[in-house]
Amino acid sequence: MNGVHDMGGMDGFGKVEPEPNEPMFHTRWESRVLAMVRAMGAAGAFNIDTSRFYREALPPHVYLSSSYYKKWLLGLEDMLIARGFIGKAEVAEGHALEPAKALKRGKFSVDDVERVMVRGKFGRAAQAPAKFKAGDRVRARNIHPATHTRLPRYVRGHVGVIERDHGVHVFPDSAAIEAGENPQWLYTVVFDGAELWGADADPSVKISIDAFEPYLEKA
Amino acid sequence: MSEHHHDHDDHSELSEIELRVRALETVLTEKGYVDAAALDAIVQAYETKIGPHNGARVVAKAWADPDFKRALLADASKAVGTLGHVSRVGDHLVAVENTPERHNMVVCTLCSCYPWEMLGLPPVWYKAAPYRSRAVKDPRGVLKDFGVSLPKETEIRVWDSTAETRFLVLPMRPKATEGWSEDKLAELVTRDSMIGTGFPLEPGAPS
Numbered sequence: 001m002n003g004v005h006d007m008g009g010m011d012g013f014g015k016v017e018p019e020p021n022e023p024m025f026h027t028r029w030e031s032r033v034l035a036m037v038r039a040m041g042a043a044g045a046f047n048i049d050t051s052r053f054y055r056e057a058l059p060p061h062v063y064l065s066s067s068y069y070k071k072w073l074l075g076l077e078d079m080l081i082a083r084g085f086i087g088k089a090e091v092a093e094g095h096a097l098e099p100a101k102a103l104k105r106g107k108f109s110v111d112d113v114e115r116v117m118v119r120g121k122f123g124r125a126a127q128a129p130a131k132f133k134a135g136d137r138v139r140a141r142n143i144h145p146a147t148h149t150r151l152p153r154y155v156r157g158h159v160g161v162i163e164r165d166h167g168v169h170v171f172p173d174s175a176a177i178e179a180g181e182n183p184q185w186l187y188t189v190v191f192d193g194a195e196l197w198g199a200d201a202d203p204s205v206k207i208s209i210d211a212f213e214p215y216l217e218k219a
Numbered sequence: 220m221s222e223h224h225h226d227h228d229d230h231s232e233l234s235e236i237e238l239r240v241r242a243l244e245t246v247l248t249e250k251g252y253v254d255a256a257a258l259d260a261i262v263q264a265y266e267t268k269i270g271p272h273n274g275a276r277v278v279a280k281a282w283a284d285p286d287f288k289r290a291l292l293a294d295a296s297k298a299v300g301t302l303g304h305v306s307r308v309g310d311h312l313v314a315v316e317n318t319p320e321r322h323n324m325v326v327c328t329l330c331s332c333y334p335w336e337m338l339g340l341p342p343v344w345y346k347a348a349p350y351r352s353r354a355v356k357d358p359r360g361v362l363k364d365f366g367v368s369l370p371k372e373t374e375i376r377v378w379d380s381t382a383e384t385r386f387l388v389l390p391m392r393p394k395a396t397e398g399w400s401e402d403k404l405a406e407l408v409t410r411d412s413m414i415g416t417g418f419p420l421e422p423g424a425p426s
Contacts, residue, residue, distance in 0.1 A: 005329055005330065006328070006329060007328055007329075007348055007351045007352040008326075008328030008329075008351070008352065008354075008355045008356070008379065009352065009355060009356045010348075010352040011352070011353075013347075013348040013349040013352045013353070014349050015349055015364050016344050016347075016349045016350045016353070016361055016364040016365065017344060017349070017364075018342065018344050018364075018365060018411075019342065019343060019344070022342050022343065024265060024266055024270075024339065024340055025262075025266075026343075027237075028237075029236060029237045029240040029241075031262040031265070031266075032240050032241075032244055032258060032262070033240055034261070034262070034265070034340075035257075035258040035259075035261040035262050036243065036244060036247060036253065036258065038261055039252075039253045039257060039258060039261060040247070040252065040253065043252060043253070045252070052329075052330055055330070056329075056330075064348070068331070068343065068346045068347075070236060073236070073239065073240060073243070076243070077243060085250075085252065086243075086246050086247070086250070090246045091239075091242060091243060091246065092242075093242075094238075094241070094242030094245050094246065095245060095246065095249060096245075096246055096249035096250045100250040100251050100252065103252060107251055107252060107253065107254065108252065108253040108254065108257050109253075109254045109256075109257050110254060110256055110257045110260050112257065113257055113260040113261055113264055114264075116261060117264050117265075117268060117269070117307070117336075118307045118308070118309050118336065119308075119309025119310070119311075119335075119336060119383075119385070120309065120383075121309065121310050122310065122311065122382075122383040123310055123311070150329060150381045150382060151381070152328055152329060152379065152381060154328075154355065154356075164313075166311065166382070166384055169311075169382060169383060170383075172382075186382050186384070188384075190376075196355075196356075197356055202357075202358075202359060202375075204371065204372065204373060204374050204375055205358055205359075205374075205375045205376075205377065206374065206375070206376050206377070207355050207376075207377045207379060208376065208377070208378055208379065209379045209381045210379075210380070210381050210382035210384050211381070211382075212382070
């Protein structure tokens, strides 16, 4: 979706302000939100692409004015309500009012913690031969899906070169909307700064994205 | 932008959101979806097991051991997996090497993708709009915000983490560190040097 989360190339957000000796969490609630998202995801309530989609789908003014973990909290509530794991009234009440819905992998317990501390595996068997190889010139398609996609707006319609082939991965555009994993070839595609930002761009800059094959066409 | 406006500065929002988080946690535990103790254990694992010390060990080993460096650049997940003392790492980790000709910098313009097993959870600035919006369009300007400047002719390569691949920058080894042990080298490796928004410490500089 063409949301405000797709920020690459936008102006007006100001300077980057690093915080010296930043703690891992600024408040306790941030750590609880992170833990709940990881636990419910690991228990099978949603996949990582769906959770990203729900955060992107927050109204733009909410997305821009909420802290990082507040976005996580709002996205988590929306997602669990939409999927019938919790009810709105339960959130308002702060207590369970209805029977639970079965989780794909069951209750998340202490024994499952080690599992969430390693990132998931997204590599899959190839469904078809790769269409592109390193060195090929490709154009990022001019597509504007209203649902989740990992093709940022700032590259759409622009020509780059395939640099690496990462094999076949779960396709987020499908997984986010529960349309199956639909595995696709994944490539690093490199763009010249001037191709993306025009003739005035810094000539020493190159930008790459990792692009799934359906995002690309031969140039 | 309000992403810089931390909640701990705003007591009314803090208490409201704290209540809301507590309410959700109560609902999830009462419904039997999660054990509260498991949530405690996740937080504890994040706080103790991951952090830039993991990445620093990998970088120091690559500086000290050319075979390991080759293996790391060829397949970082596999190479890191051979190091027993580093936290377990998932698939699709890619190490990218800084050279005098090329400087690498990592961003996630769409959200907050970050090699957290190597570097810990991302800092607020990495997840916030100023960095995410500008890193791909004006990386030299962003580096200036960090007090970093590079020669005009150095190529800057920005890696936008748009898939499940995760990027770890292998910074250049500081001068005057010949013969140093991996432990001593690891102390020079900063988090930002592995994101590409900083350099390693110089020998003798206060850490």
